[in-house]
Amino acid sequence: xxxxxxxxxxxxxxxxxxxxxxxxxxxxxxxDFRPSGIQALLRAMAxxxxxxxxxxxxxxxxxxxxxxxxxxxxxxxxxxxALTIVIDTVLARVLLRxxxxxxxxxxxxxxxxxxxxxxxx
Amino acid sequence: xDIAGRRRLRLKTWIFTVLVIVANAFGNLxxxxxxxxxxxxxxxxxxxxxxxxxxxxxxxxxxxxxxLWMLTRxxxxxxxxxxxxxxxxxxxxxxxxxxxxxFLGERVDGRRWAGTILxxxxxxxxxxxxxxxxxx
Numbered sequence: 651x652x653x654x655x656x657x658x659x660x661x662x663x664x665x666x667x668x669x670x671x672x673x674x675x676x677x678x679x680x681x682d683f684r685p686s687g688i689q690a691l692l693r694a695m696a697x698x699x700x701x702x703x704x705x706x707x708x709x710x711x712x713x714x715x716x717x718x719x720x721x722x723x724x725x726x727x728x729x730x731x732a733l734t735i736v737i738d739t740v741l742a743r744v745l746l747r748x749x750x751x752x753x754x755x756x757x758x759x760x761x762x763x764x765x766x767x768x769x770x771x
Numbered sequence: 772x773d774i775a776g777r778r779r780l781r782l783k784t785w786i787f788t789v790l791v792i793v794a795n796a797f798g799n800l801x802x803x804x805x806x807x808x809x810x811x812x813x814x815x816x817x818x819x820x821x822x823x824x825x826x827x828x829x830x831x832x833x834x835x836x837x838x839l840w841m842l843t844r845x846x847x848x849x850x851x852x853x854x855x856x857x858x859x860x861x862x863x864x865x866x867x868x869x870x871x872x873x874f875l876g877e878r879v880d881g882r883r884w885a886g887t888i889l890x891x892x893x894x895x896x897x898x899x900x901x902x903x904x905x906x907x
Contacts, residue, residue: 667853674848695845708841716806720823724803725871725879729864729886735857742853749904750854753896757858760893767886768868 655718656730662711663734668741669704675746676700729768736762780850784902787847788859794840796866801833803875851902858897861890 677694680687695701718727739758742748805825817824847856865887871877 667857670845671848671853671856674845677849679850680846691846691849692842712837716802716823716825719803719806723871723877724799724875725868725877725883728799728867728871729883729890732861732864732890735861738857739854746853748852748854751900753900754854754858757893757895757897758854760889760896761858761861764864764886764889764893767889768883 652718652722655714655721656727656733658714659711659718659731660733660737662707662714663731664737664741666704666707666711667734667738668745669700669707671742671746673698673700673704726768729765732761732765735765780902784847784851787843788856788862790843791840791847791856791860792863792866794836794843795860795863796870798833798836798840799867800870800874801829801836803871805830805833852904854904855897855900855902858893862894864890 673695677691677698680691682688682690715727715731736758739750739754743750805827806823807826813826813828815824815826844856844860847860868879868883868887872879
């Protein structure tokens with residue numbers, strides 16, 4: 651049960667991350683920090699087609715995470731969900747065509763190693 | 772990009788990164804308190820679909836913080852790559868481990884602390900790269 655919930659959390663989070671990043675690459679950068687600028691950004695986000703899907707996957711991840719917290723320690727549940735970083739890095743390279751240099755690969759690998767240590771404890 | 776532009780980008784990135792990390796870690800802490808029915812039974816409700824008893828006094832502020840987390844993270848993704856944002860905001864995992872040890876009385880042994888240190892090292896390495904790659 652615990653492993654299944656972790657898998658749901660990780661996969662749903664990966665989908666949400668990729669959709670959010672794809673959306674924000676289209677919506678663009680927040681440069682005007684006045685309320686009107688923030689409102690304009692929120693409007694642009696709401697108009698984007700990826701948002702609903704991203705919210706669906708975030709909600710799925712949220713409720714699976716909530717259920718996971720009922721059967722696992724927070725200090726297990728949170729770090730183990732960091733597996734998303736590794737999967738996201740590979741998929742961001744392939745699907746979002748981000749340039750991932752050796753520091754980003756190594757950083758993702760170190761985070762993955764950290765996750766392994768924490769979840770194997 | 773000129774020097775002033777780069778400095779502004781760095782500053783903006785750091786402010787949003789800190790917001791993302793703090794909102795995420797405290798949001799998770801509040802959620803954990805919410806599902807373990809703290810505060811002497813006040814605000815307890817059962818979510819029938821998930822068969823979880825939750826305490827709204829903790830859960831509602833926790834959800835508020837996670838909404839703040841989502842919005843600040845999406846704003847950050849407006850100029851920073853996903854492969855930058857994820858490892859850098861992974862410091863939230865470290866803060867969560869510290870908060871779990873401090874406020875929830877969870878036992879955090881040597882392995883978990885070693886894992887935490889690796890996450891910090893990974894974060895430091897990635898934060899040395901520019902938040903904007905050449906994706907756009």
